[in-house]
Amino acid sequence: MAISLKDVAQRAGVSVKTVSNVVNGYRHVTPQTRQRVQRVIDELGYRPNLTARHLRKGRTGMIALALPELGNPYFAELADAVIEYAGGLDYIVLLDHTGGRRDQEVLFAQGFRARVIDGLILSPIELENEDLLARDSDAPLVLLGERQYDAPYDHIAIDNVAAARTAAAHLVELGRRRIAFLGARHGRARQTAHLRLQGWREVMTETGRPTGEEIVAVTDGYTREDGAQAMARLLDSGVRPDAVFCYNDLIAIGAMRTLSVRGLRVPEDVAVVGFDDIEDGRYCATTLTTVAPHKRAIARAATDALLERLAAGTDKVIEPRRVQPGFALITRESTVGRP
Amino acid sequence: MAISLKDVAQRAGVSVKTVSNVVNGYRHVTPQTRQRVQRVIDELGYRPNLTARHLRKGRTGMIALALPELGNPYFAELADAVIEYAGGLDYIVLLDHTGGRRDQEVLFAQGFRARVIDGLILSPIELENEDLLARDSDAPLVLLGERQYDAPYDHIAIDNVAAARTAAAHLVELGRRRIAFLGARHGRARQTAHLRLQGWREVMTETGRPTGEEIVAVTDGYTREDGAQAMARLLDSGVRPDAVFCYNDLIAIGAMRTLSVRGLRVPEDVAVVGFDDIEDGRYCATTLTTVAPHKRAIARAATDALLERLAAGTDKVIEPRRVQPGFALITRESTVGRP
DNA sequence: AGTGACTTTTACATCGTTATACAACACGGG
DNA sequence: CCCGTGTTGTATAACGATGTAAAAGTCACT
Known part of the structure; x- marks a missing residue:
């Protein structure tokens, strides 16, 4: 059985909330209390139950990244970049593949997995504009890749x-x-x-x-x-x-x-x-x-856009943003031959 | 604000549990009640909050798949296969990459993300036997790939x-x-x-x-x-x-x-x-x-092994299993030349 | 000692679900 | 008409965390 706040509280002789306060670095805790509680935490090896925390907070700390397919190295490399960057910001990335099929893309956009993820980065291929307009999920959505839409969503794509x-x-x-x-x-x-x-x-x-x-x-x-x-x-x-x-x-x-x-x-x-x-x-x-x-720039821009929306909450309206990360032509043998 | 069981119950004039029973297909509900509740569910567009369900059930329905790197097409293709197969069994796959670094692999094996995932499929590269023996997490672990260990864990690898x-x-x-x-x-x-x-x-x-x-x-x-x-x-x-x-x-x-x-x-x-x-x-x-x-066979064997352990619970002891999926030599031009 | 202004800690409600235990009801048999 | 049996529905308590409000403790100053 896993250790809960209650176990720690009991052992340390304080209330559950005090333990919670220590765990969360709340200011008004005396050094003595903090130390004592911390010792018990270490002793028992307490680790917060993220599920419970998420339920209480209404956020899960997870975002989804839905790409056409991982078999395509471009997307695999991009996924690597997003997982890396978002992970650094304490977000867990749920990776998914749509197979580039419209029905799957609609499913994801519509919030398949809503209640599990806080927001979604989607790289659509077949998705139509009407699908986006019909969307009723309230989880933030950032579009990735080069298709163009007339819909109020952040869009990250190179020129x-x-x-x-x-x-x-x-x-x-x-x-x-x-x-x-x-x-x-x-x-x-x-x-x-x-x-x-x-x-x-x-x-x-x-x-x-x-x-x-x-x-x-x-x-x-x-x-x-x-x-x-x-x-x-x-x-x-x-x-x-x-x-x-x-x-x-x-x-x-x-x-x-x-x-x-x-x-x-x-x-x-x-x-x-x-x-x-x-x-x-x-x-x-x-x-x-x-x-x-520039894949890293794309990953960063997409994640930043999504997290900013998450931080702002659903009520605050942010103007949809269009970001154009850079690109570069890399000349190799297939055009200039072998030196 | 999202619709909860309570909202549905109120509107349908029944108790929360009855709605829950309908949602979960519990036997003893009269057709009339079921129909009425179902109608309200459809009307309000109710969708269960998985976080709450998971908290209550003590399981999250998520498994992690930790691979060295997605940039390697072999792993990307394997990941595709696992996501596909586990998804069909209603499990969400959390994909991660260890970079093939021992510290990362230990971190995952030790249950980084414990409390978020029910179990873990890990493809180690640098992980040592002692790391496995020192493991104290109780989430089931299935090892993937070809390194050999003397530790009581399921291991899926070809010969x-x-x-x-x-x-x-x-x-x-x-x-x-x-x-x-x-x-x-x-x-x-x-x-x-x-x-x-x-x-x-x-x-x-x-x-x-x-x-x-x-x-x-x-x-x-x-x-x-x-x-x-x-x-x-x-x-x-x-x-x-x-x-x-x-x-x-x-x-x-x-x-x-x-x-x-x-x-x-x-x-x-x-x-x-x-x-x-x-x-x-x-x-x-x-x-x-x-x-x-045979990548699909590997994905299947790994997922099956993990889910079987999950189904059995932590108390029941299952003998560690060694599965050897098949392989095939595919001859192409690099050995037999162009026809 | 009493007062006010803090700081520190606590009790309790709450998030949305499911489990438990029990109440209410129907049915058939004696 | 009562009883046992089985079905259907409900009230309440969890799961493990955090937010709120209020209690308890501390301190300086009159």
Whole structure:
């Protein structure tokens, strides 16, 4: 059986509340009392029951982080960063994955696990604006990632259009002419993929390069497999790009795999740029040039935004905040070759 | 303010306990009462406060899963599997990372977060046997992964020696003669690395191949970087292996990177085998032959073992259990070449 | 000694749930 | 008509912590 305040109080010959006061560092306790109680606490090895404390305080000290999938290293690395940072602020992080499915995302946004968590950081993929507007949970919600919404929630995301432009401009500078885009998505105008596609398209247009449908490969998902297949389809269709800009690193890695199978050299025949800066990219046979969002900054911004809302309470209204952490283009062999 | 049992009871004109009975599907409630209460529940959108329930029941319905790091895809994929499986059994999984540091591992084993979680699945790296014996927390603990301990805890791990033998035998069958081992560790005899090293050494000895120190590369960690450096050191030392068996896929990927930089072909000049079957390995320029532990089986076995202990309660003694999930050798281009 | 202004400690209610024990009621058999 | 049996519902006490309000103790000053 676990030790409770009562046990300590009994043994120390004081009231339960006094023990509680000692535990919580309350000011008005005489040094003698404090010392005596503290000794008993150490003796019995008392540790507060967080469940009880949470019940009484109405807060659990836990926040949830819902990501599409941990199998994607970008999200795993991001999760690491959030757990680390929030942990430092005495918050426990509940990690979850939505599988990028709309029903799951709605479930989480709606407060699945409400009463267990104080707030939620959600990185949506399929979630629609209407889902957010229909939300009735009162736990604070911070949105992560690049989809855009017209809803009153904090949103942390890098400037995707600018980031994509940087990547595209890099390929243009290298003198590439037929620069394909891998990882576009059907439909949904607010998708991240559209922002990156837009940045790419802007630069292509400005520099007189083709942007036709035949040079844009649509994928179902964001995996290596999707990238490999998309690249294969592109090549099979007769298009011969001399560069590809990929929605993310996984797709880029898949694409490089297909290029290797087809006997095309990277970057001599085809230059490749990814997005995310996952660690894999640094150890491919040909290391991957990529756009690196500052993951720690993202983790910090998201956690800070959420905790600030928690501290303010539900009544106080805080203007929804839009934070744009930085990014950097990291050039590696897949565009500039081996030194 | 959230709706509580009391609110529902008041509105429905019954006692609090009756509502509780309806919520919990207690048998002896007349259909009329049940229906009436249920209607009010739906009307008010009542959802049980799990914190209170947990306080009362003395259980939280949460288990922790402490892994070295999520950045390693093997652990990320494993975490995915555990969250999925335990979630299906109505358990919430608290994911944590120890960084593979002994102090952190001890902290978790000792019941950091006790009173929040009902039990713990821990995948230790540096944890020592004495740490386990000194453990005084009463929350059930299941050990995951390949380190061996003489302590009364359930342990889930594949047969590493057999797995390593399978991999080594594969390289022997291909006619390779100087088969290096990448990713050995200094000291600690109970380490996983030693088991894999042992399997490798057995096969080398049985087939008359060298097992000298010069062909075994020690690493500090288990990352791609470690693999790349170890491979470089091996080559610099003048050893010319025609195959490498790596402690894990990350090291193998790092090694392949170095081989590529040095102009050595895989598998023509050097065949490479990894361990873990992480997704990265399927999309390298040269896909990676690897030993694939059955991750889902591991996740299931660990969760089942833990939940069984939870169900049994602390008083009942269950014999510590050793489960060995299966594995499979998956041959890819890094040993058999491209078809 | 009595007063007022603190400081220190305590008793008790409370958070939202479930367990326990018991009251109220229905039913069938003698 | 009473009794035992079994069902249905309620009042109350926990679980372990904290907040509130008030009691008890201390001290300086008249």
